[in-house]
Every structure is written in C-alpha cells, then in structure tokens.
Amino acid sequence: MLVPMATSLKLFIFSSFLSLMITSSIAQTSFRPKALALPITKDVTSSLPQYITQIKQRTPLVPVKLTLDLGGGYLWVNCENRQYVSSTFKPARCGSSQCSLFGLTGCSGDKICGRSPSNTVTGVSSYGDIHSDVVSVNSTDGTTPTKVVSVPNFLFICGSKVVQNGLAKGVTGMAGLGRTRVSLPSQFSSAFSFHRKFAICLTANSGADGVMFFGDGPYNLNQDVSKVLTYTPLITNPVSTAPSAFLGEPSVEYFIGVKSVKVSEKNVPLNTTLLSINKNGVGGTKISTVNPYTVMETTIYKAVADAFVKSLGAPTVSPVAPFGTCFATKDISFSRIGPGVPAIDLVLQNGVEWPIIGANSMVQFDDVICLGFVDAGSNPKASQVGFVNGGSHPVTSITIGAHQLENNLLKFDLAASRLGFRSLFLEHDNCQNFRFTSST
Known part of the structure; x- marks a missing residue:
C-alpha cells in the first residue's frame, strides 16, 4: 500500500x-x-x-x-x-x-x-x-x-x-x-x-x-539459538481482547495464523472457521505468558483430546483440575524430552509447523499425568481467556499458554511483524543456560 x-x-x-x-x-x-x-x-x-x-x-x-x-x-x-x-x-x-x-x-x-x-x-x-x-x-x-x-x-x-x-x-x-x-x-x-x-x-x-x-x-x-529459528507472520486482531480498552482499539497481543492441528502427524478434524479472526475480533490464536496453560475453545479441545487419547492408546483416569484428560503416570514412558506421548503440531499459515513435544504437552501430578490443555467451556478462570460479554464463548479460539512455551526461544521481530520459535529440547539446550552474573 x-x-x-x-x-x-x-x-x-x-x-x-x-x-x-x-x-x-x-x-x-x-x-x-x-x-x-x-x-x-x-x-x-x-x-x-x-x-x-x-x-x-x-x-x-x-x-x-x-x-x-x-x-x-x-x-x-x-x-x-x-x-x-x-x-x-x-x-x-x-x-x-x-x-x-x-x-x-x-x-x-x-x-x-x-x-x-x-x-x-x-x-x-x-x-x-x-x-x-x-x-x-x-x-x-x-x-x-x-x-x-x-x-x-x-x-x-x-x-x-x-x-x-x-x-x-x-x-x-x-x-x-x-x-x-x-x-x-x-x-x-x-x-x-x-x-x-x-x-x-x-x-x-x-x-x-x-x-x-x-x-x-x-x-x-549453550549456543546462539537465534540462528536456528523457524519464522511465521504475526497477525493483528482488529478488536482489542484486553480486560480494559477503548472502543475501536486493535488488540496489542500477539496472534499467529494456526490453520490446523496434527496429532501423531494426522490432521485433527476441526471447525476451521474458529481458527480465523472475524470482524468482531472473535477467533484466532494468540500467545500468552499470563495463561499458564493452553486454552482451547470447547470443540477444538475435544477434537484434539480425543485424537490424543486414541493415538496414545492408554486408559484415562479421573482428571485433575483444571485439566480434563489425564492418565496414570505408570502407563507413560519418559525420555530426555519428557513424556513419550503423541506429538502435537500446530500447522501455521506459511506452512511451517510448531511442534509441541511431551515436556510441553503434559503436566505431571505424582501418579497422574495430564494433557496440559484446558477446555475453555469448563475453565474456571474465565478472566484469563476473555469471553464475549461475560458469556461462555471465548474471544480467542486458542490461547497458547506459558507451559507450552517453556524451554522454547520465541523471538518477536516487531519491524518485520514475524515470530521466530524453536524448542531448545531439540537443540540439547535449556532456557536457564544464560549465564546471569550481577554487575550492580
């Protein structure tokens, strides 16, 4: 333009x-x-x-x-x-x-x-x-x-x-x-x-x-992780999703274009219209450090959870709040990159994929381990998601929470309006490896 x-x-x-x-x-x-x-x-x-x-x-x-x-x-x-x-x-x-x-x-x-x-x-x-x-x-x-x-x-x-x-x-x-x-x-x-x-x-x-x-x-x-990042465009939601904003202000949060979700490399059947942002600012996918776990609109959550349970093949157990899909820890294997569970991939608008490995997809409570995603329909912390007029429909269809970001380097290039990301587990690295020393 x-x-x-x-x-x-x-x-x-x-x-x-x-x-x-x-x-x-x-x-x-x-x-x-x-x-x-x-x-x-x-x-x-x-x-x-x-x-x-x-x-x-x-x-x-x-x-x-x-x-x-x-x-x-x-x-x-x-x-x-x-x-x-x-x-x-x-x-x-x-x-x-x-x-x-x-x-x-x-x-x-x-x-x-x-x-x-x-x-x-x-x-x-x-x-x-x-x-x-x-x-x-x-x-x-x-x-x-x-x-x-x-x-x-x-x-x-x-x-x-x-x-x-x-x-x-x-x-x-x-x-x-x-x-x-x-x-x-x-x-x-x-x-x-x-x-x-x-x-x-x-x-x-x-x-x-x-x-x-x-x-x-x-x-x-342990290395310069900025050299191994995968990039995807950042998207602007034309309607603010903040708790308090003036009418007509766009959202200042970071949205990305998720086009589909895969479990074990198979597409999960979803209502894909929910993955786009409509003229009222409803839908789409944003990234949050305030939401501790990824929150999904109910139909998206159920589709992903069902595909995950089917692929894993282990029996479910009584869930631990706020999660709805849990397993016995004894039924899950573990490795350097966390629980041995089906891979979840977010397929983004430019064709690249954001892999969510076991360490980021699961949350462990001693003898119970849960899929670390929350169903927005039953989420008690409504204020962390954003709901239309106080109702039950979340403004944002997928909010990628902090647990899913841990030990990932995320680079926000504001000038180019793009996000770079990489799981440090795949680099045999860790977010705590930056050598902080006080110079004050």
Whole structure:
C-alpha cells in the first residue's frame, strides 16, 4: 500500500520525536548497548504459576518485581499509599506528547493523563495516572550481562492495591511486552536505538532463571539459538481482547495464523472457521505468558483430546483440575524430552509447523499425568481467556499458554511483524543456560 508523502513525513517526524524524547536525558556516556537482558523466574507459590521479571526503578533505585505479560500494553506499578517514593517521579500532563503515546487517555482533576492498568491474571482493571521515572537494566553482549544502563524518562501507569491483588508474592506490577509505543520493547528500542526485536525464554524450573532479551541476537545459551529459528507472520486482531480498552482499539497481543492441528502427524478434524479472526475480533490464536496453560475453545479441545487419547492408546483416569484428560503416570514412558506421548503440531499459515513435544504437552501430578490443555467451556478462570460479554464463548479460539512455551526461544521481530520459535529440547539446550552474573 502506498503511503502519501505527507503521511510519511508525519510518521518520520513522530518517530524521531519519540526517540528524542525518551533518549533526551540518558546518562552522558558514549556507551550505547546493542541489547538488554532481564531474568525471568517461574513463581509457583500462587494458585497458578506466574513468570516474574525484575527491573530497578526510581531515585534512589529499588528492585521492582513484575509479572510478565506478553500481551500487555505497558508497564504498571502500584503507587498507592506511599508505596512509591522517588525524587525523579514525574506526571504526564494532559495533552502532552507523552500522553499521546498511550493513544486515547483520560484526564484527572490534577491535569495528569491516565489509562486503566489491568491485572490480566485476575481480569481486574482500574484507572491510573501516567508518570515517568528512571528504569535501570543490564545490557548484554548476548552471552552475559555487561554494563548497567538507564532510561530516565520511562513511561508507566500507576496502579493500586486493588489491581495488584492476585499477583505473586512480592510483585507490585506487570511488565507489558505488547504491540504498543509504550511497552517495554518499544521504549527500550527507542531509548537505545536498537532493532525493534525481543525474545523470551521461559524456564520450567522454579529454582533457576530464564531470560528475556531486548534487541537483536546473538541469544547465547549453550549456543546462539537465534540462528536456528523457524519464522511465521504475526497477525493483528482488529478488536482489542484486553480486560480494559477503548472502543475501536486493535488488540496489542500477539496472534499467529494456526490453520490446523496434527496429532501423531494426522490432521485433527476441526471447525476451521474458529481458527480465523472475524470482524468482531472473535477467533484466532494468540500467545500468552499470563495463561499458564493452553486454552482451547470447547470443540477444538475435544477434537484434539480425543485424537490424543486414541493415538496414545492408554486408559484415562479421573482428571485433575483444571485439566480434563489425564492418565496414570505408570502407563507413560519418559525420555530426555519428557513424556513419550503423541506429538502435537500446530500447522501455521506459511506452512511451517510448531511442534509441541511431551515436556510441553503434559503436566505431571505424582501418579497422574495430564494433557496440559484446558477446555475453555469448563475453565474456571474465565478472566484469563476473555469471553464475549461475560458469556461462555471465548474471544480467542486458542490461547497458547506459558507451559507450552517453556524451554522454547520465541523471538518477536516487531519491524518485520514475524515470530521466530524453536524448542531448545531439540537443540540439547535449556532456557536457564544464560549465564546471569550481577554487575550492580
């Protein structure tokens, strides 16, 4: 599509202004990182697993723990009841360029613009003022952390205790990585002028750190995994699927084009219209770090589960919530890549396949092991899926959950609008193999 020259000029000016605004007061140093690295820890102390990262924020700097939200539009932190103290804490005034980066906003009596910080774990939202403050993180050469770097005017929303409730112990906000101009990837890439790319690698081990990279590779674990990725296009849902959004806003979450599902290399019979996104934003497949397990629309779940049980050939046992298809552990073999069960493959729009091996498809409870997918029709955590008008039909037909992402490297190339992915089990590697060493 051709863009009029005037529109191109406006976009260029706005992009240049955004970069200038965020970088205007970066520490006076000639060092400019090519990438950043943050740890990701699996927290299992809550009712359902959450994936936690940590930044340093404010003046003086303090560690801030955040629940990772791949599809979240921004950073929000609880500022209520004097929990937030900083000498560099600045409000974003109504009508300012900072406010415009958030799209549509409200305006408080103090003339501070705001939006609704959302807890996507519980589905709770409220109203919060937009502010900026110092954020400090580690840069990286792709192998280990290097120098500490800071962004002095990092934009975020002030949340409250009401929104914070339901997050893991010690966590006071959420780190949004979604497709907005104020998400962590966008603000970091603007601040340091590196490529609009980021990667996540979730560990399955709660006692070790996974890793998140901002910027381009290398992404070295035992090797540079960025060289062995398979790519598929990212899709934009024209209707927001967030707990709180303005009418007409598109979704900022990451959707991919799943065209069919295979079990043991055989196509599962599905209503394929559910795999497309309709004009109301219903359908399709998105990726989530907030949903701990993959959630499927009822007919899709039943078709996949039936094909899986038939292919495995083992008797089912009483299920363990929230799962509906379980087996006796003694009936399943195990290997280096996890339970020896039928392979599940997501066939994507450009013909490539996303393999879900046993370590990612199964969840073990001592003597019972379950297919790690959840039927949306019987899912008690409706707020984690998104339902139309509070009803029983999920907005998104398939939500690929965090358990299915563990020990996979996912690279989000925002400039090219594509996703790269690779199971590290197939590379004899692991997400916890990035060598974190404190440089602070």
